[in-house]
Amino acid sequence: MVNKEEINSSNFILRKAKIKDVKQIHALLMESAARGKLLARPLNQLYHHLREFVVVETEADKPIIACVALSITWSDSAEVRSLVVDESYQKLGLGRKLVEHCIKEAKEFELKRVFTLTYQVDFFNKLNFKEITKDQLPQKIWADCIHCPKFPECDETAMIFNL
Numbered sequence: 721m722v723n724k725e726e727i728n729s730s731n732f733i734l735r736k737a738k739i740k741d742v743k744q745i746h747a748l749l750m751e752s753a754a755r756g757k758l759l760a761r762p763l764n765q766l767y768h769h770l771r772e773f774v775v776v777e778t779e780a781d782k783p784i785i786a787c788v789a790l791s792i793t794w795s796d797s798a799e800v801r802s803l804v805v806d807e808s809y810q811k812l813g814l815g816r817k818l819v820e821h822c823i824k825e826a827k828e829f830e831l832k833r834v835f836t837l838t839y840q841v842d843f844f845n846k847l848n849f850k851e852i853t854k855d856q857l858p859q860k861i862w863a864d865c866i867h868c869p870k871f872p873e874c875d876e877t878a879m880i881f882n883l
């Protein structure tokens with residue numbers, strides 16, 4: 721078990737995902753999906769979108785403990801997706817660090833906004849995301865949501881951060 725008194729998010733390595741990480745990313749996502757925290761993504765999608773992912777590891781070549789993906793959806797927007805921090809490492813600032821990394825990357829791409837679809841409204845509120853209606857994300861709806869098993873009865877909340 722992790723002693724949360726002794727560590728903080730600066731102890732960890734945040735890096736671009738590599739091909740060897742895909743199965744661990746998949747396992748992290750599946751575990752959270754089984755608890756109803758997010759929607760699972762199949763392995764083939766993770767391979768297709770691997771370049772969008774960053775991961776966190778405790779030390780070089782140790783198992784990864786967190787991940788996130790930033791997916792560009794249109795000329796001005798990107799989506800924060802597949803954010804998971806392993807349960808043992810939650811509340812150490814890693815989720816914040818990963819979302820802040822996405823925001824920094826979106827700025828480098830000169831995008832205008834970052835959005836997310838989530839059940840973790842309070843967490844994203846803390847990071848200054850604001851709730852919006854889903855009809856403000858038409859490209860997302862036609863690109864991805866339409867293929868979702870929950871469509872059109874989406875129970876996630878759309879949230880946005882203007883850059």
Ligand SMILES: CC(=O)SCCNC(=O)CCNC(=O)[C@H](O)C(C)(C)COP(=O)(O)OP(=O)(O)OC[C@H]1O[C@@H](n2cnc3c(N)ncnc32)[C@H](O)[C@@H]1OP(=O)(O)O
Binds near residue numbers: 816817837
């Ligand atoms: C876009 C998507 O992918 S949405 C899916 C999000 N993922 C999940 O729900 C999977 C399961 N949950 C998790 O992986 C984690 O709990 C996360 C990603 C939601 C949060 O990660 P953590 O590393 O625990 O968050 P972190 O420690 O950075 O917290 C940042 C702030 O949010 C707060 N916070 C963390 N989780 C929550 C929560 N569930 N509700 C309210 N506040 C929260 C923290 O207390 C902290 O506040 P502070 O800055 O005032 O101290």
